[in-house]
Amino acid sequence: MRASFVLSEVLNGFRRNITMTVAMILTTAVTLGMLGGGLLVIQMANKSQKIFLDRVEMQFFVNSDVTKKDPNCTTDPCAKVKTEIEATPGVATVTYISQQQAYETAKASWAKDSPELAEFIRPESYQAALRVRVSDPNRFGAILDEYKRADGIDGVLDQRDLVKRIFSVLDGARNAAFAVAAVLAVAAILLIANMVQVAAFTRQREVSIMRLVGATRWYTQLPFLLEAVVAAVVGSVLAIAGLFIAKIFFFDKALGDLYGVNILARITASDVWYVSPWILLTGIVLAGVTAYGTLRYYVRE
Known part of the structure; x- marks a missing residue:
């Protein structure tokens, strides 16, 4: 009721x-x-x-003179920097991208999107680089600051601003x-x-x-x-x-x-x-x- x-x-x-x-x-x-x-x-x-966090990476571009003398990063100063970065806490992987690999990747991308421009691309337009991915995002800035002026490095690609x-x-x-x-x-x-x-x-x-x-x-x-x-x-x-x-x-x-x-x-x-x-x-x-x-x-x- x-x-x-x-x-x-x-x-x-x-x-x-x-x-x-x-x-x-x-x-x-x-x-x-x-x-x-x-x-x-x-x-x-x-x-x-x-x-x-799975995709963000930094790239340390290798000096052109160093690349000419050591295209595969097997001797110092390139090999030394690569080894030091690999041993740094918070680093997951370090991959060396040769000038030829960078050129071929870019050419394939241009050939897919703008084939008429792909023919004008030249290998010397690209630099070899050390591609670094981190396991600890909080270490991103410290690693970047530590190695951006290392011997043989003359530039970096920092994707944090995009993020x-x-x-x-x-x-x-x-x-x-x-x-x-x-x-x-x-x-x-x-x-x-x-x-x-x-x-x-x-x-x-x-x-x-x-x-x-x-x-x-x-x-x-x-x-x-x-x-x-x-x-x-x-x-x-x-x-x-x-x-x-x-x-x-x-x-x-x-x-x-x-x-x-x-x-x-x-x-x-x-x-x-x-x-x-x-x-x-x-x-x-x-x-x-x-x-x-x-x-x-x-x-x-």
Whole structure:
């Protein structure tokens, strides 16, 4: 009996305040959708970072005079630098790329993309290099600084700037999503508070009668609390559905080219499912706490 009464009161509340309820559902959905978008960007950044840690490398270019005398890096100073780098803590591999290998790789790349320009490439345009990959990303800078001026080395290729730029863009997108979500959360809180106040006011007489016949304060206020929570749950479901749609039409299409060259990690359906419980929980807590606080503050009976 009590459960059926509470349920009927919740449904009556929705019917009486339909426009405000719809507004609250939509605002909550957009708020949680932006929050979910920020969480997905964090997921993308974390997975992309793993990709880059496996791929990011530094190259120490060998002086042209040294290369002419020692094209295969078998004598000092080239062999000495290679051995020293290999023995350095945090280094995973050191690979010597001869001038001829660098030329052949570049020529093959140009022949594929711009065959008309490939014929103009000459071996002397390229330098031999020591390609270094690290096992400890925190050692990247120290290794680079230690050997960039070593004997026989006259230049370096540092990919950290590229990585920093990419992750700064991801951080910016995440922060923007969270900022918009925070502003919308304030709007959602105000809508929930207003909805609860209006619902309590329209049923003030009913609540007073119930209190006179012995109903507890918690029992009379439970329908208002449930109205807010149910509306938030509906908004959360809409937000989750919106994230799946965004995955298909934004992440998959707009970022498809970056996925294809393995620059950014792909956002998958499992990523959306991973953030979904957090979105639902946030919606319930946001609505529940706001409704309860409003009832405690404005509804004294």
